[in-house]
Amino acid sequence: MSRKGKSITLSVSERDKAELETLALEFGCNWGERPNISKLVESIARRQLIVAPNNDWTNERIKALETARKALVDLGKTDEAKQIAELLKSRSELTLPFREEIETFLNHPLPAWRQQVDNLIHRQQPFRLSYQDAAERVWSYTVLHARIVPIEKRQYLLCRAEESEGNQDVEGLRHNWTLRLDRIQEAAVVSIDKPWENDLERIAVEFHLLSRLAFAYQRKTEDIFVSELEAEPPIKRVVRNISGTFWFFREITRYGKDCEIVSPEAVRSQFKQNLKSLCQAYDLEIKEED
Structure with missing residues (x-):
């Protein structure tokens, strides 16, 4: 029985x-x-299955996994990013907004055009794309080199294109474009038969760091020369290869009076013009040079 x-x-x-x-x-x-x-x-x-706590992960562990997920997305490794997202979704520590973000990603990991762009970049295959700028004008670019990078919480396509019309940057950088990914026109990416460029256009810029910044400055990847401390008061000379002035100016503006662009003159002049425009906006009088 x-x-x-x-x-x-x-x-x-x-x-x-x-x-x-x-x-x-x-x-x-x-x-x-x-x-x-x-x-x-x-x-x-019968202990064939083990019950374990599901609320004992630290914030640091969750942040590290989320950083890894976003990095994998930027690299175009969607399947690996989804595995991390599934792991995060299974945890009870997640806040409601973060859980909704993870679930949205799992439901719509990447649009088809983004996967196509990732594949073309990986294959070093030039392509054409359509792009809508902030004024809702549509532009077409013939991309000869590109990479996807995160800048200030947004994803951008940094690219070198045949076209330079409308680019207000200095001479030598006018074929480089910084395009927001969410403004690339869907289903408008087409591969073309052209040679792939090894890099973006770049120019060398020298700037000097003064006062405490001369001691505190940490070398960046794009820096091709960083001097030892010189003179009194101390100065540190830095030469950097830049691909665009916009983000470069955004960085050094934070340094204030402790940073001075020395060369080339075109970059120095453009930064001075930005400062003049800022002063005029605040009704500050500017003494013109003789």
Whole structure:
């Protein structure tokens, strides 16, 4: 005779019941083809399945995984990013807005055109794309070199194109463009038969760091020369290859009076013009040079 097991009654909500059935299916606790919660409980009781805390991860661990997920997205490695997103989604520590962000990503990881751009860049294959600027004008670019980078919480396509019309940067950088990914026109990316360039256009800029900044400055990847401390008061000379003045100016503006652009004259003059415009906006009088 078979021995009957003692029955227990679980009082759970419909949502929790559905979650238990999902777990039963995941761990093969079935009755025929249907999930069997009793078998799931039995497996836990027999320690065939281990129940572990799901709320003991530190914020640092979650932030590290989220940083890794975003980095993988930037590299075009969507499948790997989705694996991390699934891991994060399974945790109970997530705030509601963060959980919604993760679920949105899992439902719509990357549009088709973004995957196409990633593939073309990986293959070093030039392409054409359509782009809508902030004034809602549509531009067409023949891209000969590109990379996708995060800048100030947005994703951008930094690219070198055949076209330079409308680019207000200094001579030598007018074929470089910084395009927001969310403004690239969907279904408007086409590969073309042209040679791939090794890099963006670049020019060398020298700037001097003064006062405490001369001591505190940390070398950047694009710096091709950083001097030792010179003169009194101390000065540190830096030469950097830049691909555009906009983001370069954004960086050194934070340094204030402790940073001076020395050369080339075109870059120095453009920065001076920006400063003049700022002073005029605040009704500050500017003494013109003789």
